[in-house]
Amino acid sequence: SQQGEEDPQALSIQEGENATMNCSYKTSINNLQWYRQNSGRGLVHLILIRSNEREKHSGRLRVTLDTSKKSSSLLITASRAADTASYFCATDAWTDKLIFGTGTRLQVFP
Amino acid sequence: NAGVTQTPKFQVLKTGQSMTLQCAQDMNHEYMSWYRQDPGMGLRLIHYSVGAGITDQGEVPNGYNVSRSTTEDFPLRLLSAAPSQTSVYFCASSRRLADEQFFGPGTRLTVL
Numbered sequence: 001s002q003q004g005e006e007d008p009q010a011l012s013i014q015e016g017e018n019a020t021m022n023c024s025y026k027t028s029i030n031n032l033q034w035y036r037q038n039s040g041r042g043l044v045h046l047i048l049i050r051s052n053e054r055e056k057h058s059g060r061l062r063v064t065l066d067t068s069k070k071s072s073s074l075l076i077t078a079s080r081a082a083d084t085a086s087y088f089c090a091t092d093a094w095t096d097k098l099i100f101g102t103g104t105r106l107q108v109f110p
Numbered sequence: 111n112a113g114v115t116q117t118p119k120f121q122v123l124k125t126g127q128s129m130t131l132q133c134a135q136d137m138n139h140e141y142m143s144w145y146r147q148d149p150g151m152g153l154r155l156i157h158y159s160v161g162a163g164i165t166d167q168g169e170v171p172n173g174y175n176v177s178r179s180t181t182e183d184f185p186l187r188l189l190s191a192a193p194s195q196t197s198v199y200f201c202a203s204s205r206r207l208a209d210e211q212f213f214g215p216g217t218r219l220t221v222l
Contacts (some may be wrong), residue, residue, distance in 0.1 A: 004152075031208050042114075042200055042213035043153075088152060092207050096160055097168060098143065102152035 004089045004101025012107045019076040021104040023089030024069075030092050032065055034074050037086045037103070046074075046087075079108045112136050116201050116214035123191040123221045131186040131217050133201030139212070141204045142184040143168070144176065146197040147216075153200065159184055160207070191221045 007022045023032070031050050035043040049056045049065045049072065056063045062075040076083055084107050090100045117132045135142065143158035145168075155168030159178040173195060175187040184203075188195060198218050202211040 033210070035211075040216075042215050043202075043211070044213070045210040048208075048210065090211075096141075096158060096166065096207055097155055098158075098207055098211065099155060099169070100145070100153040102150065 004091055004099065006087070006089060006101045006104040008104060009102070010105045010107070012109065013079055014109050015079060015081055017079055017108075019079050019083070019106055019108070021074050021087055021106070023072045023074070023101055025072075025089075025091050025093075025101075026070065027093045028067070028070075030094050032063075032072050033090045033098075034061075034063060034072075035088045035090060035100075037088065039085075043088065076106075079106075081108050081110045084108045114201055114203055114212050114214035116199075116217050118217060119215065120218050121220070123188075123219065125192060125221060127191050129188050129191065131188075131199055131201075131219075133184045133186065133214060134182050135184075135203040135212070136182065137203060137205075137212065138181060139203035139205055140181070141207050141209075142178065143202050143211075144174070144184070144186045145200045145202065146170065146195075147200060148197050156186065156199075188219075193221045195219065196221045 004025045033048045034046040037043045060077045065072045086103045088103045114135045140161045144156040145153040154170045157176040159165045201214040204211045
């Protein structure tokens with residue numbers, strides 16, 4: 001079974017608004033990563049947060065990690081139409097496997 | 111650097127046929143993996159390798175074989191294709207599991 005579940009499954013916003021998506025996972029983890037996938041393309045790495053970190057920033061992206069709740073959130077500030085994509089979290093849980101969640105489809109309208 | 115390359119981009123098979131999906135990387139990465147992506151299911155790990163000569167099963171390994179004879183190549187073999195294997199297949203590589211994964215462009219496979 002998949003380790004991560006993203007919420008919501010789909011999200012529609014206007015350009016300039018913030019987009020927040022959440023990832024919940026089942027077991028203790030070593031690292032959590034976020035990826036973006038444009039339609040029909042391979043995934044692109046966005047950010048990695050380690051289990052001993054609580055927050056990380058990269059440009060317009062902000063990721064938080066709450067290991068007590070086994071959850072992470074990805075915030076995209078000032079969204080642009082080009083941010084339209086699917087977003088996935090992925091976790092490695094002290095094994096050699098990187099397991100992906102089911103993804104959030106983000107649509108940003110101009 | 112070409113990064114991670116996958117061939118073919120598209121493939122149509124008949125039930126029972128076999129084929130090999132090719133994956134190669136030129137970044138000297140030790141960790142390589144294969145995923146399949148189905149609508150609404152996200153990515154599911156099929157097989158992975160932590161280095162040449164070492165492979166292991168992921169979440170959905172049945173019906174697939176892999177080998178890792180070199181650091182660069184990690185082919186995925188479908189032994190006897192079934193309609194349930196219709197999917198988009200992605201190969202990925204990284205220096206280590208805990209690092210950024212680099213993905214190939216994918217192979218879209220249809221089994222009739």
